[in-house]
Amino acid sequence: YQRRVRGAGVGMGLCMSLSVLGASWGIWTVGTSILGAGVKAPRIRAKHIVSVVFCEAVAIYGIIMAILMRQRWERIDDLHPNRSDYLAGYVLFAGGLGAGLCNIFSGVCVGVAGSSAALGDAQNPKLFVRLIVVEIFGSALGLFGIIVGIVAITGVEFGTKVTHHNMMMT
C-alpha cells in the first residue's frame, strides 16, 4: 500500500511547493520594481497590485491541483491491492510534477513582465494596458499546466474495485 501511494504523495507535495516557489519568485521580482518606480511616480502603486494578483493566481492553481490529488486516494481499499494502483501512483506523481514546473515558469514570467510593466508605466502611462496583456499570456502558461494535470488525474483512482475485467489483466 505504501509503495503505491508514495509517488502520489510526492507528486502532491511537489505540485504545491513548486507552484508556491514560482509565485513567490514572481512576487519578489514585481514587488521591488513597484516600490522603486513608485517613489517618483506614486500613481502606479495601486494599479500594479494586479501583477501581484496574477502571480498569486499561480499559487492558487497549485493548491487546487493538490486538493484534487488528495481526493484521489480517499477511498483506498487496503485488503485488495491492485495493479492499477501503481498506475495511479505514477500518474499522480507526474501530474503534480508537471503542473508544479509549469507554475514555476509561469510565476517567474509574470514577475519579470510585471517588473518591466511597473518601470515602463512610471515613465509612460499608456504602456500599462499593453503590458498587462503580456502578463495575462504568461499566466495562461500555468493554467495549461494544471489543465493537463487535472485531466490526467481524473482518469485514475486508487482502490479500483476488482472486477472481472481487472482480474483478466492481473
Next chain:
Amino acid sequence: MLSMNVEFGFLEGLVRGYKSEILKTTDYANLLQCDSLEDVKLHLSSTGYGDFLANEQPPLRTTTIREHMTQKLVDELHFMRVQAVEPLKQFFEYIRYSYMIDNIVLIISGTLHERSVQDLLQQCHPLGMFDSVAMAGLTIAKSISEVYRFVLVDTPLAPYFQDCLSEEDLDELNVEIIRSTLYRAYLEDFNRFCEKIGGSTWDIMQPILEFEADRRAINITINSFGQVLLLFAHCARELTRTNSTELSKDDRARLYPRLGKLYPEGHAALARADSQQQVRTIVDVHMQVSAQWHVCALFC
C-alpha cells in the same frame, strides 16, 4: 536574469524615476522666459525640484540656488549609496573619489597659501567630503606632509598617494602635478574594478574611462607646452588657471593613465610631442573617427 531584482530592483526603479525628473527642453524654454530669480524659483517648483527653495529669504542669490541644487543631488546620491549592496556600493565610492581628489588638491593649495580651514571646507564639493574625524585633523596640520600624515592616510585615497608620491614630493611638487598623479592612480584603479565586475558594467564604463584617460593625456601634454591655459576641472566651483607646469618629457609620460585608446603607442608619441599641431596629428592617427569629434572640442 532570474534573480534580477534581488539586489538592485529598488534602486533601478529609483534611478529611472530620477532620470525622468531631469529637466527637459520645455523646462529650459520656460526658464529662458524668466525675468528674475523669483521666476526661476517659481518655474523650478513645478519640476521635480519642488519647493527646495521654500525656506530662503527673499533676496535670492545664484549661489544659494546652486548650493541647494547641488545639495539635492548629494541627498539623492546619498540615499542610493545607503541602499546599495556590494559591488554597487564600491562603485558609488569610486564616483566620489574623483570629487575627493579635487577637494584634497583644494585643501593642499589652500594650506600652501595660508587660507583658513573653515573657508577651505566651505569650498569643498559636498560629494567628496570625508568624515569629521579626518576633517578635525586639518585644523592642526601646518604643512602638506602633516596634512598627509594626519588626515589623508585614513581616507580611502591613501593608496593613490602611496603608489606614486613620497612625503617629500608632496611638499615640493606643483599642486596640479599632485592632482594628475592622484587622478592617474584613481583611473587605473577604477578601470581594474570595472573590469573585475565585467558584464554590462564593463561594456558601458570601458569607453567612458578610456575617453577620460585620453582626455587627461592630451590635456597634460598641451599644458606642458608653456602656454597659459585653463586646466579643466571637474566641478564648476573651481577654475584654475595655471601657467605651464614645466614638465620634462619623462615627467609628462609618468602622468598619463595607463589605459585608453592612446595607450601605449600614443602615449609614447605624445611624450615626445612639441607643439599642438604634433599633438593633433598623433591624435588623428591613434583615435578613431567618432572619438575625434570629442577631441576637436578640446582644441577649440
